[in-house]
Amino acid sequence: MVTREEIYTESRREIVDSLPKIIVEIVIAFLIWLFAVYIFIPLAGSLGDPTFLGLIGLQPLISGIVIIALIIVFLAILKEIIDVTNAVAGYATLAFSKGEVSDDKLERYQTGFRLIGYVLLAVVAYLFFLPLIAGVLGVLAGVVLVLLVIWAIIVLFQAGRIFSVEIEQKAVEFSKRVEKLKETPPAEEKKT
């Protein structure tokens, strides 16, 4: 069992610690992407001999360097995303439960939010990688998109199953409340 105060303090600390880091990392990724896509790749295409010392094409080389740099940045973001989703899960647990919270429930919420966070990050990462993958191998962008969609459906389905337990419990509570309201006659009828 975890106390509400502990969850609140931990979630707050994680949000304050991780959110600025995520913003900084995304700005770094955006800046690298911006320079590569709008300055360096067009510049490489405009050269008479667009190869690096005659060994490799300049555009695929630059795309490859950016892909490696962005992978490193997104791995750093992933670490922070896990912390933030744990914090958001903590807040959600507090909002949808009364009194002390069981470790099992908190872990379930964390897993659900983490899976949603993974999908969001993957979508953002794909948008960053799209022009670069297309620069290296055009077909690869489509293949990656199809794989991403299938993976996202599976992961979101898993997340939905995690939350379905909670939704089911809430639905049962709600139906019980409605039944109680039906059983008790309205106050006005009693008076007459």
Place this chain on the structure above:
Amino acid sequence: MRPFPIFTVLLLLVITLVVFVPHFPHLVGAVAGGAGVDPDRALAAFIVVMFIAAIILSVLAVREIYGLVCWQVSGERGLKRT
């Protein structure tokens, strides 16, 4: 003392060089001719080196700006307290 954003200035310098140098190929041509390399290949190598420098400087510049913002915010908070 207010920290000077050296990496941001260097990043701007790198981007400016990368944009301007290919427009004046004779600048690279002279160096490449001296080294016995084809000017286009020298320009390609210059672009790759500058690109790697731009990536490293982007990371450093963003962190530097974040540090400056933190420094400014903490300074203002300190002023408010006093």
